[in-house]
Amino acid sequence: MGFLKILYSNSKVIHRIASKQTLGQFHAYPGALLDFSSTCLLSFFRFESTNLLKEQSSLFAENYDDDDYFQVMDFPGGKVPITPQMKFISESSEKRLPCYRVLDDDGYPIPGSIFEEVSKELAVKMYSSMVTLQTMDTIFYEAQRQGRLSFYLTTAGEEAINIASAAALTLDDFVLPQYREVGVILWRGYPLQQVANQLFGNKFDYGKGRQMPCHHGSNELNYLTVSSPIATQIPQAAGVAYSLKMDKKEACAVTFLGDGSTSEGDFHAALNFAAVLDAPVVFICRNNGWAISTPINEQFRSDGIASKGIAYGIRSIRVDGNDALAIYSVIRAAREMAIKKQKPILVEAMTYRVAHHSTSDDSTKYRPVEEIEHWKTAKSPVSRFRKYIQRNGWWNDEDESELRGDIRKQVLQAIQVAEKVKKPSLTDLFTDVYDKLPLNLHDQEKLVRGAVKRAPKEYPSDVPV
Ligand SMILES: Cc1ncc(C[n+]2csc(CCOP(=O)(O)OP(=O)(O)O)c2C)c(N)n1
Numbered sequence: 397m398g399f400l401k402i403l404y405s406n407s408k409v410i411h412r413i414a415s416k417q418t419l420g421q422f423h424a425y426p427g428a429l430l431d432f433s434s435t436c437l438l439s440f441f442r443f444e445s446t447n448l449l450k451e452q453s454s455l456f457a458e459n460y461d462d463d464d465y466f467q468v469m470d471f472p473g474g475k476v477p478i479t480p481q482m483k484f485i486s487e488s489s490e491k492r493l494p495c496y497r498v499l500d501d502d503g504y505p506i507p508g509s510i511f512e513e514v515s516k517e518l519a520v521k522m523y524s525s526m527v528t529l530q531t532m533d534t535i536f537y538e539a540q541r542q543g544r545l546s547f548y549l550t551t552a553g554e555e556a557i558n559i560a561s562a563a564a565l566t567l568d569d570f571v572l573p574q575y576r577e578v579g580v581i582l583w584r585g586y587p588l589q590q591v592a593n594q595l596f597g598n599k600f601d602y603g604k605g606r607q608m609p610c611h612h613g614s615n616e617l618n619y620l621t622v623s624s625p626i627a628t629q630i631p632q633a634a635g636v637a638y639s640l641k642m643d644k645k646e647a648c649a650v651t652f653l654g655d656g657s658t659s660e661g662d663f664h665a666a667l668n669f670a671a672v673l674d675a676p677v678v679f680i681c682r683n684n685g686w687a688i689s690t691p692i693n694e695q696f697r698s699d700g701i702a703s704k705g706i707a708y709g710i711r712s713i714r715v716d717g718n719d720a721l722a723i724y725s726v727i728r729a730a731r732e733m734a735i736k737k738q739k740p741i742l743v744e745a746m747t748y749r750v751a752h753h754s755t756s757d758d759s760t761k762y763r764p765v766e767e768i769e770h771w772k773t774a775k776s777p778v779s780r781f782r783k784y785i786q787r788n789g790w791w792n793d794e795d796e797s798e799l800r801g802d803i804r805k806q807v808l809q810a811i812q813v814a815e816k817v818k819k820p821s822l823t824d825l826f827t828d829v830y831d832k833l834p835l836n837l838h839d840q841e842k843l844v845r846g847a848v849k850r851a852p853k854e855y856p857s858d859v860p861v
């Protein structure tokens with residue numbers, strides 16, 4: 397075992413003290429400080445000093461070469477190679493992490509790509525679900541513009557991440573979503589009518605109208621309800637995964653998050669917890685380039701998100717988020733690894749948020765319309781997958797118009813039904829959190845009821861008192 401000690405003296409010189417084994421590489425000078433290990437024979441030498449400032453450029457080497465290492469040293473946490481070279485690891489690697497892809501922009505499999513085959517039945521179901529998302533987005537967005545809904549968020553441009561990842565999971569896996577993943581809950585069996593009920597906050601909404609629109613959730617489908625505060629779900633997912641581990645379940649937790657969410661401390665705490673607890677969780681980050689109007693270059697300096705996983709000791713991959721086949725293969729493999737090896741996995745899906753952030757945003761104010769158009773058309777994940785299934789002989793133009801017409805009818809019907817249903821009663825505003833209503837909530841309820849009595853005309857007629 398050898399020792400390396402770096403001492404900064406006033407004159408900015410470095411004295412290196414090393415064991416005998418290292419001598420071949422240094423000019424040795426006697427008379428320096430001594431550091432001992434009881435287990436090995438030590439000599440001590442003072443080596444030629446180096447002027448830090450003069451040699452600064454050589455300190456910022458991209459990486460160490462194998463030749464730079466000549467010994468290892470025990471530290472808490474394991475053995476670490478030692479080196480006489482003082483090289484800072486560069487803040488940015490010259491090479492960016494690659495992005496796994498199966499289908500090119502025209503829907504042709506890239507020669508040599510390794511991926512999980514999907515059957516005709518599964519492929520058509522995946523495509524139909526993506527078209528359902530597109531249709532929902534068009535109609536619900538319009539309904540918000542007509543003033544029938546208070547708020548709406550689309551999944552435009554991210555249909556493949558929604559559907560292909562959902563298809564790769566099982567119902568036993570717990571999903572902890574952000575808010576742009578309604579396709580995942582739909583895939584698990586949440587009816588279109590329920591989507592509309594939630595958006596209108598009517599009495600059939602599972603959340604009884606207490607959440608904003610687009611905050612879906614279902615106990616039955618192991619899909620935790622969306623939380624408005626960004627990144628809430630990420631540490632929760634590490635916790636859910638740890639609980640699945642304790643119960644020895646053949647399932648994992650899967651959480652979705654945006655690139656913007658990685659700027660929250662919760663993201664970092666979650667990754668670290670998951671790593672040290674060996675929690676079977678798959679973190680799926682939709683890197684869509686924007687957190688409302690903040691572009692990713694104002695969000696982080698790292699090579700995206702996958703590089704952060706590596707820093708936390710988490711197996712990570714970057715995938716083309718507009719390639720349904722690539723996502724399906726990656727999430728299948730990630731799930732399998734998370735469960736079999738009992739460890740977390742980070743997936744960074746590269747994509748683009750094609751629509752405005754939500755109905756409260758106008759993205760043309762902060763990004764070029766041509767850029768949006770390019771991603772909407774040339775890079776569309778839905779068109780790409782359609783080309784693939786059509787070329788396989790699994791789909792044709794007739795199927796397409798029939799499907800679009802049919803889904804359009806279903807969404808319009810769901811809106812009409814949901815809109816007519818009464819709102820949850822005033823009482824529901826105060827229930828479900830505490831077993832017994834605490835005094836402060838009891839007082840608040842009394843206050844509200846008093847106000848309704850005093851000004852009944854101000855109170856919405858479709859909300860039972
Ligand atoms: C703690 C917190 N801060 C700020 C917000 C406001 N907010 C809502 S969405 C959002 C952007 C999130 O961006 P990203 O995670 O990239 O998701 P995307 O909308 O791109 O899918 C912000 C800042 C919030 N909801 N919660």
Ligand SMILES: [Mg+2]
Pocket residue numbers: 654655656682683684685686687688749
């Ligand atoms: Mg984003």
